[in-house]
Amino acid sequence: MADYRKLWESLDMDLEKHDQLCAVLPEFYGDIYLSQENRPEGMNYYNFVVSEIHGFRIQELAEHRKKGGKVFGSFCIYVPDELIVAAGAIGVGLCGGSDFWIPDGEKVLPRNICPLIKASVGAKISGTCPYFQSADILVGETTCDGKKKAWEILGKYTPIHVMDLPQMKRGKDKIHWIDELKIFKDLVEKMTGNEITEEKLKEAVKLINEKRRVLQRLYNTRKSEVLPISGKDALLITQIAFYDDPKRFIEKTSELCEELEDRIKKGISVFEENTPRILVTGTPMAIPNWKLHHIIETSGGAVVCEETCTGIRYFERLVKEAESIEEQMEAIADRYLSINCACFTPNDGRIEDIIRLYKEYKADGVVYYNLPFCHTYAVEYNKVKEALDNEGIPVIMIESDYSLQDVGQIKTRLEAFFEMI
Numbered sequence: 001m002a003d004y005r006k007l008w009e010s011l012d013m014d015l016e017k018h019d020q021l022c023a024v025l026p027e028f029y030g031d032i033y034l035s036q037e038n039r040p041e042g043m044n045y046y047n048f049v050v051s052e053i054h055g056f057r058i059q060e061l062a063e064h065r066k067k068g069g070k071v072f073g074s075f076c077i078y079v080p081d082e083l084i085v086a087a088g089a090i091g092v093g094l095c096g097g098s099d100f101w102i103p104d105g106e107k108v109l110p111r112n113i114c115p116l117i118k119a120s121v122g123a124k125i126s127g128t129c130p131y132f133q134s135a136d137i138l139v140g141e142t143t144c145d146g147k148k149k150a151w152e153i154l155g156k157y158t159p160i161h162v163m164d165l166p167q168m169k170r171g172k173d174k175i176h177w178i179d180e181l182k183i184f185k186d187l188v189e190k191m192t193g194n195e196i197t198e199e200k201l202k203e204a205v206k207l208i209n210e211k212r213r214v215l216q217r218l219y220n221t222r223k224s225e226v227l228p229i230s231g232k233d234a235l236l237i238t239q240i241a242f243y244d245d246p247k248r249f250i251e252k253t254s255e256l257c258e259e260l261e262d263r264i265k266k267g268i269s270v271f272e273e274n275t276p277r278i279l280v281t282g283t284p285m286a287i288p289n290w291k292l293h294h295i296i297e298t299s300g301g302a303v304v305c306e307e308t309c310t311g312i313r314y315f316e317r318l319v320k321e322a323e324s325i326e327e328q329m330e331a332i333a334d335r336y337l338s339i340n341c342a343c344f345t346p347n348d349g350r351i352e353d354i355i356r357l358y359k360e361y362k363a364d365g366v367v368y369y370n371l372p373f374c375h376t377y378a379v380e381y382n383k384v385k386e387a388l389d390n391e392g393i394p395v396i397m398i399e400s401d402y403s404l405q406d407v408g409q410i411k412t413r414l415e416a417f418f419e420m421i
């Protein structure tokens with residue numbers, strides 16, 4: 001990796017602590033990713049992105065900011081990328097997926113709170129994540145209680161705007177959400193000094209839809225009996241989609257899709273025949289949280305789809321392209337409100353999605369992944385399980401944080417589950 005110390009210094013990072021973080025990632029990535037056999041050639045791009053995770057893209061963000069551009073950091077897939085892109089700004093997803101940041105998070109948050117929140121806050125206050133340091137403003141949302149209150153703490157360290165996301169999907173909630181989108185649009189325009197015109201918004205909608213389409217194309221290859229890519233690799237690609245340059249990401253992922261489609265034609269699979277196909281559903285897996293996929297795929301299973309925010313929920317539905325700004329804003333509101341997050345009540349759409357995806361991806365079983373202390377997803381398990389039982393779909397709940405202490409125990413449970421299905 002090139003020498004980025006000057007760049008990191010300019011971002012006011014804790015370099016000593018950051019060195020400790022950088023020291024563990026290559027081996028961790030090597031063990032989980034590079035050890036896989038028969039990986040598609042196209043994965044080299046994503047290997048490069050990971051090897052440069054705190055370098056190349058950060059440099060791009062710095063150059064953008066040097067020219068007066070702004071960077072918006074977000075934590076939820078309800079924050080509309082279209083408005084950020086239409087104003088010539090860059091959006092980056094910031095959720096923390098590493099254990100490394102938990103102790104710093106626990107300095108200001110209770111211990112019994114979701115690890116995603118602790119890691120995200122810890123990443124900021126420890127000054128060890130250059131993405132946080134590159135963001136001109138963070139955009140939070142009122143989803144779960146933990147996140148909602150964590151913004152007040154993060155606000156002590158950095159500017160933050162909070163979007164008031166409704167928790168129901170009635171007509172009046174949509175009106176409220178459109179209003180929130182307008183407030184956000186005004187903020188983005190004010191911060192960037194760029195007006196979001198009809199034309200710019202249309203272009204942004206097209207671009208983000210194109211990014212969604214390429215991810216859909218990638219996931220479509222996982223519906224095949226011949227699995228041309230591991231679940232772990234697919235997860236990594238989705239995680240990278242949150243912060244890579246959208247145009248480059250589309251180009252590189254399209255190239256990969258061609259290779260994968262060709263593999264399917266030639267019958268090249270990365271798994272042995274009859275490997276149990278698993279649909280993962282539940283809480284998001286922020287980079288570098290690869291734990292569950294790694295355990296599944298080294299315990300005799302193959303992950304074929306993720307009904308999560310680092311999976312299908314991020315890209316399954318497109319924004320309808322519309323004419324006027326008003327119509328376009330409404331279409332954006334509709335698309336985002338169609339995401340089925342457990343923070344909403346009722347949330348029956350998610351159950352329908354899980355059953356539909358189970359069939360579409362020809363899955364043999366469902367692994368319900370829950371980060372500890374995520375109450376909305378944990379409570380929703382009851383209804384999901386009931387619906388899956390009625391359909392005769394096998395499901396197992398795995399609750400786990402980022403630490404590696406419970407790996408053996410999870411492995412044993414999953415092996416037994418795969419035997420059974």
Ligand code: BJ8
Nearest residue numbers: 076077114143144283309341374
């Ligand atoms: S749309 S899932 S990204 S809120 S932080 S809710 S895991 S206790 S992230 Fe989310 Fe948006 Fe919904 Fe998706 Fe639970 Fe943790 Fe809260 Fe979490």
